[in-house]
Amino acid sequence: MQTTVEAKETLSWRDYYELCKPRVVMLMILTSVIGMLLAVPGMVPLDILILGNIGIALCAGSAATVNHLVDRHIDQKMARTFNRPVAQGRVEPQKALIFAAITGLLGLAILLFFINQITAWLTLASLLGYAVVYTLFLKRATPQNIVIGGLAGAAPPLLGWTAVTGSIDPHGLLLVLIIFAWTPPHFWALAVHRKDEYANADIPMLPVTHGERYTKVHILLYTIVLCLVTLLPYLTGMMGWLYLLGAAVLGAGFLYWALVMLLTERETAGMDTFKYSIVYLMALFVIMLLDHYLVTPALVV
Numbered sequence: 001m002q003t004t005v006e007a008k009e010t011l012s013w014r015d016y017y018e019l020c021k022p023r024v025v026m027l028m029i030l031t032s033v034i035g036m037l038l039a040v041p042g043m044v045p046l047d048i049l050i051l052g053n054i055g056i057a058l059c060a061g062s063a064a065t066v067n068h069l070v071d072r073h074i075d076q077k078m079a080r081t082f083n084r085p086v087a088q089g090r091v092e093p094q095k096a097l098i099f100a101a102i103t104g105l106l107g108l109a110i111l112l113f114f115i116n117q118i119t120a121w122l123t124l125a126s127l128l129g130y131a132v133v134y135t136l137f138l139k140r141a142t143p144q145n146i147v148i149g150g151l152a153g154a155a156p157p158l159l160g161w162t163a164v165t166g167s168i169d170p171h172g173l174l175l176v177l178i179i180f181a182w183t184p185p186h187f188w189a190l191a192v193h194r195k196d197e198y199a200n201a202d203i204p205m206l207p208v209t210h211g212e213r214y215t216k217v218h219i220l221l222y223t224i225v226l227c228l229v230t231l232l233p234y235l236t237g238m239m240g241w242l243y244l245l246g247a248a249v250l251g252a253g254f255l256y257w258a259l260v261m262l263l264t265e266r267e268t269a270g271m272d273t274f275k276y277s278i279v280y281l282m283a284l285f286v287i288m289l290l291d292h293y294l295v296t297p298a299l300v301v
């Protein structure tokens with residue numbers, strides 16, 4: 001049988017893990033790993049692959065921890081977030097701050113000493129972009145909060161790319177643009193579903209300030225923009241037919257869900273679209289990788 005002390009330790013370990021928003025960070029790391037692999041024709045040196053992603057993940061986890069800390073009073077007011085470690089007092093604010101400082105500094109040091117300066121500074125900018133610019137200011141100030149703040153979350157594939165090449169490549173920026181266009185439909189689909197909670201917490205998310213219909217129209221518009229932006233890797237010769245096929249099928253799926261949200265009264269449409277957005281991004285990046293190794297080299301030769 002587990003003793004009380006052991007049970008408490010297990011719980012506290014889990015709380016610190018939760019502070020890092022692990023599932024969000026894992027998808028970010030998938031995009032950063034793929035950004036690395038797309039940056040070169042062959043294999044990426046293993047030390048860069050491992051240390052680069054550990055550094056980026058630690059910084060993203062640090063930013064997520066600051067978000068838990070700063071938002072603890074908001075989180076207490078929403079059913080989705082009320083049980084979070086800092087909101088519930090299972091992790092004291094001071095301890096969360098120390099944890100964020102340690103993970104952030106460690107991540108930054110790894111990037112500075114083992115990767116390169118440009119990746120370290122871009123990662124720091126993303127950390128501050130999410131933890132300070134989005135969380136402290138934009139989230140409370142404007143319904144465009146997630147559009148602007150989305151830039152920080154969109155950065156990982158570029159961070160992966162610069163970790164390998166040491167410079168900012170237009171193809172890396174294209175990957176950022178894709179996630180940037182993806183973020184509004186990803187988040188607003190959830191926000192429509194959770195509108196009342198955001199209103200209750202006094203956060204000016206788009207469905208609260210402009211209503212559900214306006215938000216659903218904007219989800220559709222951004223989804224159309226996303227579909228167009230995902231054509232660019234093919235049109236620039238960065239990707240081949242396999243990617244084009246994958247992007248078209250996945251994009252059609254996203255458009256379907258955006259239309260279901262706008263045109264039907266289906267109650268689960270918001271959450272279904274949100275879940276689809278995650279599968280979409282994961283699948284799109286995996287298809288990029290398959291295309292990179294199976295199709296594009298043949299085009300280049």
Ligand code: HEM
Nearest residue numbers: 023024027028031080146149150153154179183187190278
């Ligand atoms: C500013 C930009 C973003 C906003 C506002 C946002 C918002 C959210 C919110 C509120 C959730 C929580 C859903 C819940 O608790 O059930 C969520 C979940 C998620 N987000 Fe985002 N997101 C953003 C960017 C990203 C990016 C860039 C990625 C990955 C590349 C991502 C991946 C995920 C994943 C995987 C989940 C599911 C987490 C889970 O199941 O616990 N998000 N997002």
Ligand SMILES: CC(C)=CCC/C(C)=C/CC/C(C)=C/COP(=O)(O)OP(=O)(O)O
Nearest residue numbers: 024059060063064067123126127130152153
């Ligand atoms: C260095 C680097 C790559 C940094 C990226 C940082 C990062 C983890 C971004 C996550 C984006 C996200 C989940 C936003 C939701 O915040 P929210 O406060 O609106 O949602 P919540 O209510 O679920 O907390």
